[in-house]
Amino acid sequence: RGARVAGEDLDRATADHMGMLATVMNCLALERAVEAAGEPARTMSAIPMPTVCEPYARQPAMRHLRRGRVVLLAGGTGNPYFTTDTGAVLRAAELDCDAVLKATNVDGVYTADPKLDPNATRYERLTHDQALAYDLKVMDAAAFALAREAALPIIVFSIREPGAIAQAAKGEGRVTVVAP
Structure with a gap:
């Protein structure tokens, strides 16, 4: 998506990183909506940005789930050339969803x-x-x-x-x- 927005001169890796960053923004908005509905939530990102959200790691994510929190996973896999769908399936498998x-x-x-x-x-x-x-x-x-x-x-x-x-x-x- 980033490549379509920024133009044809944007390389794939940069476009993919832009897309991953967009998922962080979306998860932060969704986190607020989930909490406004009365459910505790945490956003975790495959791209470390500790002043914005927690970095993704399996054990802390599992701990949040055991404590009844909704865990929102941002940043895909954190690597270009992997879609956010692949990242979602990977994390779901890791977290025994x-x-x-x-x-x-x-x-x-x-x-x-x-x-x-x-x-x-x-x-x-x-x-x-x-x-x-x-x-x-x-x-x-x-x-x-x-x-x-x-x-x-x-x-x-x-x-x-x-x-x-x-x-x-x-x-x-x-x-x-x-x-x-």
Whole structure:
């Protein structure tokens, strides 16, 4: 995304770092919203910035979770060339999460982009292998492959619906489940 905003002269690593920094800003805003809703939350970043949020490390993140805090993970993997989706799946596997919630602009996974193809059909459920074989673009192949290896379900839903995150976390609402 950073490369599209800044122009064609921006190299991939710089664009990826810009994207990672944007996730820190988003997590800080989400942290405030979660706390305003009455839940304790912590933002942890793969890119160390201790005056802004905690650096990500597995054991402190697990401790926050055991104490009932919502842990918001920013900065992807902290490395360029890895998508934030791959970072999300990696952290979910590390933290023994039950699933990855993938918020998008559409209400699930489709055979094609429903905004471009009126004949696109929505999947209710599919396997990681199917997502990879069909070359579905809702997440990158590395994220799907890592989720498959970790036997980690991915729940894809539209962020545009009110209450969508809570519904998806409960397995409710209009979602696509990608699972083993």
